[in-house]
Amino acid sequence: MSLSVFIDGAAGTTGLEIADRLGGRSEFDLIILDDTRRKDSSARKEALHAADFAILCLHDDAAREAVEMAQGSKVRIIDASTAHRVTPGWTYGFPEIVGREAVAGADRIANPGCYPTGFIALVAPLVRAGLLPADWPYTVNAVSGYSGGGKALIERFEEDRDIAFRAYGLGMGHKHVPEMTRYAGLAHAPVFAPSVIPAHRGMWVEVPLPLAAIPGAASVDALREGLAAFYADGLIVRVAEAGTPAEMLLRASMAPSDALTLHVFGSADGTQARLVAVLDNLGKGASGAAVQSLNLMAGLPETAGLAL
Numbered sequence: 001m002s003l004s005v006f007i008d009g010a011a012g013t014t015g016l017e018i019a020d021r022l023g024g025r026s027e028f029d030l031i032i033l034d035d036t037r038r039k040d041s042s043a044r045k046e047a048l049h050a051a052d053f054a055i056l057c058l059h060d061d062a063a064r065e066a067v068e069m070a071q072g073s074k075v076r077i078i079d080a081s082t083a084h085r086v087t088p089g090w091t092y093g094f095p096e097i098v099g100r101e102a103v104a105g106a107d108r109i110a111n112p113g114c115y116p117t118g119f120i121a122l123v124a125p126l127v128r129a130g131l132l133p134a135d136w137p138y139t140v141n142a143v144s145g146y147s148g149g150g151k152a153l154i155e156r157f158e159e160d161r162d163i164a165f166r167a168y169g170l171g172m173g174h175k176h177v178p179e180m181t182r183y184a185g186l187a188h189a190p191v192f193a194p195s196v197i198p199a200h201r202g203m204w205v206e207v208p209l210p211l212a213a214i215p216g217a218a219s220v221d222a223l224r225e226g227l228a229a230f231y232a233d234g235l236i237v238r239v240a241e242a243g244t245p246a247e248m249l250l251r252a253s254m255a256p257s258d259a260l261t262l263h264v265f266g267s268a269d270g271t272q273a274r275l276v277a278v279l280d281n282l283g284k285g286a287s288g289a290a291v292q293s294l295n296l297m298a299g300l301p302e303t304a305g306l307a308l
């Protein structure tokens with residue numbers, strides 16, 4: 001018997017990618033409201049009450065509204081928005097970090113933000129293993145494809161081809177900082193410098209480490225080995241071997257991917273390191289992560305339907 005999945009916000013950037021990943025799968029029947037009904041509260045409520053699972057691909061306010069409308073139903077929810085990521089009673093949908101059983105058994109999953117996916121993947125295992133301190137003031141510099149900003153940013157970048165680079169979050173306080181701090185297990189909020197480039201998808205998340213100045217920090221090799229041990233299954237998150245390429249490129253033509261690759265680069269004298277996560281903001285950074293959690297919640301193979 002197949003399970004019904006309502007994609008609320010299926011016409012949006014994340015929703016379309018989730019529909020693509022689930023579309024050909026016999027385990028799921030998709031409930032998608034047509035254009036005339038997709039914002040109609042009573043149609044959405046009816047779908048929420050009919051479905052086994054709902055994936056909310058909405059802005060925060062509409063996601064909160066959907067959760068309220070679902071009250072009294074049996075539906076299990078995966079919320080792609082920022083609304084519930086540090087809310088009590090919600091499980092953070094990052095199986096590698098919070099545990100696969102926690103995700104499999106949850107009824108309310110908050111899908112991680114795209115930038116936090118890279119940052120937490122790099123820092124959480126190292127802090128947990130005592131290879132980096134929890135109380136260091138970390139920084140995170142990141143670059144995203146413009147699809148990370150949804151339909152509005154896509155339209156802006158596709159209309160104004162003259163934008164070569166967009167820095168933002170200049171007043172600090174980006175909405176991703178609370179989840180980064182919480183799930184990386186940090187004592188201080190990281191300084192977060194996000195930016196956007198004229199590529200549809202793709203993401204680079206980097207944590208520079210002045211190792212010689214960080215009390216208790218492990219060596220470059222020990223950091224890489226710590227990450228490799230943590231992600232030993234290599235299913236979705238992979239740790240690159242040691243090596244220093246002359247350059248690394250994000251390509252504007254990048255194909256959709258649900259993988260996440262972590263790199264640890266270090267200076268020859270071992271005093272400095274750069275932790276780098278490379279991912280697709282729409283893959284492991286959004287839709288791929290939602291499908292991974294859905295697979296686990298439905299008791300299916302974790303990577304079913306993912307592009308790896």
Ligand SMILES: NC(=O)C1=CN([C@@H]2O[C@H](COP(=O)(O)OP(=O)(O)OC[C@H]3O[C@@H](n4cnc5c(N)ncnc54)[C@H](OP(=O)(O)O)[C@@H]3O)[C@@H](O)[C@H]2O)C=CC1
Nearest residue numbers: 009011012013014039057058059062080081148150151286
């Ligand atoms: N894009 C990304 O890389 C990532 C996105 N996310 C999060 O996922 C969520 C969705 O983002 P994204 O897909 O990028 O955004 P989009 O703007 O592309 O899509 C949002 C969709 O929601 C629809 N919508 C708006 N209000 C309602 C409503 N009241 N009822 C039903 N549908 C509504 C919009 O309609 P209309 O088409 O008419 O505008 C649109 O289709 C956001 O919370 C975002 O922060 C998370 C991680 C990464």
Ligand SMILES: CC(=O)N[C@@H](CCC(=O)OP(=O)(O)O)C(=O)O
Nearest residue numbers: 080081082113114115144148149
């Ligand atoms: C490029 C861009 O604008 N990115 C978005 C984050 C995308 C994401 O992760 O979505 P959530 O809003 O669900 O956290 C931003 O910085 O607000």
